[in-house]
Amino acid sequence: MGLFSESEPTNVAINGQRLQCQVCRHDAFWGRDVQLHTAVATFFDLEWTNPSARCYVCASCGYIHWFLPQ
Ligand SMILES: [Zn+2]
Numbered sequence: 001m002g003l004f005s006e007s008e009p010t011n012v013a014i015n016g017q018r019l020q021c022q023v024c025r026h027d028a029f030w031g032r033d034v035q036l037h038t039a040v041a042t043f044f045d046l047e048w049t050n051p052s053a054r055c056y057v058c059a060s061c062g063y064i065h066w067f068l069p070q
Contacts, residue, residue, distance in 0.1 A: 009059035019056060019065065026060035044068060 009028035012019040020027050036044075037049040039047070054067045 012056050014067065017038060021058040021063055022065065023063045024058065024061045026058050028059040029056035029065070030059060031056050 006011045009030050011027055012029050012031065014044050016025060019029065021029075032055055034055050035054055052069065054069070056067075057063070058065070
């Protein structure tokens with residue numbers, strides 16, 4: 001049982017562009033929605049909402065790519 005529930009990493013597209021890891025150029029990720037802490041929400045001026053971010057963890061090197069909701 002790993003950190004993420006999905007058994008297999010998947011390809012991810014952001015605005016129609018295929019996501020590649022910024023570090024190792026791998027193209028398979030585990031995706032997860034994460035609640036932002038209050039301090040992070042304040043930093044991004046998102047206090048008015050119930051902020052969550054989408055993160056994709058590179059299946060090769062583990063680098064986490066964060067995306068704020070549009
Ligand atoms: Zn990577």
